[in-house]
Amino acid sequence: MEVQVLQWFERALAQKPEQRRLWLADQDMDQGVRERVLRLLDADQASGAFLEETAIAEEALPPEFPKVGERLGAYELLKPLESGGMGVVYLGRRADDVYDQQVAIKLVRPVHLLAAAEFRRQLISRFEDERSILARMSHPNVARILDGGSTGAGIPYLVMEYVDGVPLTDYCKANKLDVRARLALFGKVCDGVQEAHRHLIVHRDLKPDNILVGENGEPRLLDFGIAKILEQEPLPTDGKRHTSLSAMTPAYASPEQVRQQALTTSSDVYSLGVMLYQLLAGVRPYELGGLRPSEAEAVVCDTLPDPMRKMLDKAALTDGERKARRAQITPDLERIVAKAMHKESARRYGSAQELADDIRRYLNGEPVLAHPDSTAYRMGKFVRRHRFGVAAASLALLAVLASAGIAIWQAEQARRAADDTVRVNTFLMDVLKSSDPYNTGSDISMSQAVDEAAARVTAGFPDRPDLASKIRFALGYSMISRNKLDTAERELGLALRESRAAFGPEAVPTLRIREGIAQLRKQQGRLDEAQQMLHDIVDSFEAQGLQSEPAYYVTLANLGEIHLSRDDLEKAELYLGRALALPPPPQDGQFAPTDRAVLKQNLAQVAHARGELVEADRLYLESIDELERVHPDGSPELATALSNLSTLRDEQGKADEAFALIRQSVEMREKAFPSGHPTLITHWALLSQRAVAEADGGYALTAARKAAGYAEDLLDPSEPLAIFAQYVLAEALLFQGELVEAEQRLAGAEIQVEKMPPEAKNLRNLLSDLGQRLCQAPKAGSLPRCGG
CATH class of the missing domain: 1.25.40.10 (Tetratricopeptide repeat domain)
Known part of the structure; x- marks a missing residue:
């Protein structure tokens, strides 16, 4: 419980002094914890004035706490400098006449000495960690440790290099640095962080106040009080890594840090991205003041910040400064910051050094490595955020594969004997004529028909493995487009076996089926296998001199696409370019135009x-x-x-x-x-929300009614996508001021969402938030839910 009290105490200290008690009263916590936090706030307020004067109000401090004028080892305390969540820093000087030197001396915050013995033990451990961490590093952009020890009463202290400077953001503002100068300075900050990372140290509290810039323009990285040495930090049994009493600063903390998940150096890269955003845009990407912890977590983990150029409108700049800054923030800079701040740690820069290198590439006029997320990735994120739309999204993404499969199937049949073509096409027309919206515009509702067709292949072509393999290939490819991956696995596997028997393992029909299996592996998430298969197929075509085959073109194109989906732009461009450079095959039905x-x-x-x-x-x-x-x-x-x-x-x-x-x-x-099709529900709903953002309320309502209409025609009302469509319609109605119908639609969605499992909290939260906004609207008092 002691640790929990101090966690809440530190969060309260992060609020404005006049708002701390109100903020605390609004938090969800045990009453006993709340009362103890209030007592700590009272004690802190009683002792808080000591940092405003060079003399300390002795009666407000524990009797054993060092006072100005006393010596700690070879150093004398001169005056307090600053106070953080866990420690206080004094200006000191070397007082043993060996040499004259000003230093910074860090001690435990006095109020924490009032805590229980277990917490004091943790504080001492933290100071020992910080001393160990600083001792490992020697870099011009990291403040050095000079000495350390404990007072006679056992209070630990650190003696550090005194940096006579100002916080990073203040320095840039005071010196009116333009964007290029800010970037050059920030590159040095990254160098200091990289020094920590080189020693497997995660700082975990990077923010402008912990980076001081001296008169010589050199930044110094300070305060490793909650840093950790990765190789010495086992994961707790509960699976969460509690960030040193949660002493991190939420406004700069990474999503995984806010969620108390395992941290790597990538967490510091995120914090660097937030600082760089602030340096360039003039404001932080998120404002978390006054939010509950759960609300702050939702903002940090799930909300994408506005582009920096747009956020300049909120910055405290003159019109001239704002105009100049906007001209200097290019798309490349937006991408650099976006990559550093990516919600998924694996998609950020691999290190602070990589971030610094990309900044310097930009300053040198060279291409930067940061680039937008691929279309496949963005769609994947949408599906994960809206799991109820996964089937519809999969159909929209994969339908193109069906058209490619059927087109090539038709192309190959054109070269066969007329009787085979008639025989096969008659079979396919019976079962596949509505399976391909890219060719027919028909609804995709073929699951049962395709399953029946697959069962009929063996009976229909018992003596023709050459034809059976082609039909199974077309069926299997069509099944991929409907996300029936298990069935596609079966049909394509049989097709491959039959094709090898009929044509041989390296024949063009067999290679085409192998290419289809590679596409299946891609949809199964087995990208390494898919990529290797496609490379092998390309090699086989080239070894046999079959580069004129349409299937070779298709394989090159798909290989380029898979590299694109993995953000390997160089190889994507290589294979896509090679495909584009091939002479177009004749438009005789063997090639999709x-x-x-x-x-x-x-x-x-x-x-x-x-x-x-x-x-x-x-x-x-x-x-x-x-x-x-x-x-x-x-x-x-x-x-x-x-x-x-x-x-x-x-x-x-x-x-x-x-x-x-x-x-x-x-x-x-x-x-x-x-x-109609379920994909239309998603597209119209998202378009409605975009129209609301563009303040086009009329079109937003039209689009929302489209989404809701398709949902009512195609889905059970309890399905998540149907509920989401009702939510979007209620939101559009609210935007247009049609409150009565908005409440009706919202009430209907709320009834349905109660039928869903507890895990559907995102959808519940959307409806709850809309209900609150509805009751805040003008004239909402007459609505039943709002007291009417």
């Missing part, structure tokens, strides 16, 4: 990810032009291309054009599924 446009879309994503926005723009537009020529009335592929271009327009600051493009994309998807 939109495949080259899709290739250009993928190359555009490579350029986009690299920050080469002009090149990305060119490729996106070329692809869209080619798709429009083939599908003048629109297609799902064209809808995807328009969506990608919308993202680029957003990054270019062209919000109106971006919104128009995403509207066109969603409306086009609806035409591709004339009988």
Whole structure:
């Protein structure tokens, strides 16, 4: 309990003094803990004035606490400098006449000496850790430890290099540093952090106040009081790593630190990203003051910050400074900061050194390594945030595979004897004519039909493994598009066995089936296997001199796409470029006329990810032009291309054009599924929320009614996606001031969400938040839920 009390005490200290008691009263905690925290706050207030004067109010301090003028070893205490959550720092001097030197002397915060023996033991352990950590490092951008020990009463202290400087943000502001100068200075900060990381030390409390810049312009990294040496820190039995009494600063803490998960040096990289954001934008990416811990956690872990250029509007800058800063914050800088602050630690820079190197590449005019998340990754994150939409999202992402499979299947059949073509096409037409929305615009509702077709293959072609393998291949590829991966595994496995028997292990039909199995491995998340299979297939085509085969082109394109999905831009560009460089096969039914446009879309994503926005723009537009020529009335592929271009327009600051493009994309998807499809629910719902953000309430309501309508037609009302559609409609109605219907829709969603398991807390939280916003609206007092 002692540790819990001190955790809450430190959180209370992080609030403004006048708000601490109100903040504490609003927290969910045991009353006994609350009372003990209040007593600590009273004691802290009684002793708090001692830092404002050079003389300490002795009656407010424990009698054993050192006083100004006393000596600690060879050093004399001169005056207090500052106070943090756990310690106080004094200015001191060497007092043994050996040489004259000013130092900083750090001691335990006096109020903590009033705590129980167990907590005092932890404090002493922390000081010993800090002394050990500092002793391991020697770097011009890290404050050095000079000495340490304990007073006669057993109070530990550290003697450190005295840095006569100001916090990082204050220094930049006082010296009116432009963006380039701030970046150069920040690179040195990263160097200091890298020195800690080189010794396997995670600082865990990086913030501007812990980085002082002297008159010589050199930053010094301070305060390793809650740092840890990774190799000496076992994971607790409860699976959470409690950050030294939770003494971290939440505004700069990483998502994994806020969640009390295992930390690596990547956590410090996140904190560096927050500081860099603040240095460039003039404000922090998040403001957490006054939030409950759970609310702060949700902001840090789940909310993406606005672009820095947009946040400049909130910064305390003159109009001239704001204009100059906005001109200097380029898309590359936005990407550098976004990579450092990525919610997933594995997708940040691998070290502080990598961040510093990318900053210096930028300053030298060289290409930076930071780039946007791939489309596949962004969709994956959306699915994980909205698990109820996973089936619909999978269908939207994978449907293109079905078209490729059927197109190539048809191409190969064209080279067969007429009787075989008739025999096979008759079979396929009976069972697959509605399976491919990219060709037919039909609803994807083929599960039962495809299963029946698979069962009929053996009976229908008992003497023709060559034909049976082709049909199973088409069926298996179609099953991938519907996320029936187990069934696809069975059919493609049988197809491969039959094709090897009929054609041989290295024949083109067999290689094509192997390519289909590679796509299956990709969808199963077995990316290493998929990538290696595709490489092997390319090698086999090239060893046999079969580069003119359409299947070789398809394999190159898919290999480039898988490298793109893994953010390996260099190899993605290599294989996509090789595919694009091949002579287009004749338009005789053996080649999909939109495949080259899709290739250009993928190359555009490579350029986009690299920050080469002009090149990305060119490729996106070329692809869209080619798709429009083939599908003048629109297609799902064209809808995807328009969506990608919308993202680029957003990054270019062209919000109106971006919104128009995403509207066109969603409306086009609806035409591709004339009988409706669950994917449309997700697309229309997200478009409605975008319209609310653009303050287009009328269109937001139209889009929301579309989403809700499709949900009512296609889903059970208790399904999460159906509930989400009702939530979006209620939100749009609230935005338009139609409060009565908004409450009705919200009430219906609340009834359904109660049928869901307890784990569906995100959806419950959305509805709860909307209910609160609804009751805060003007004239909401007449609503039943709001007291009417």
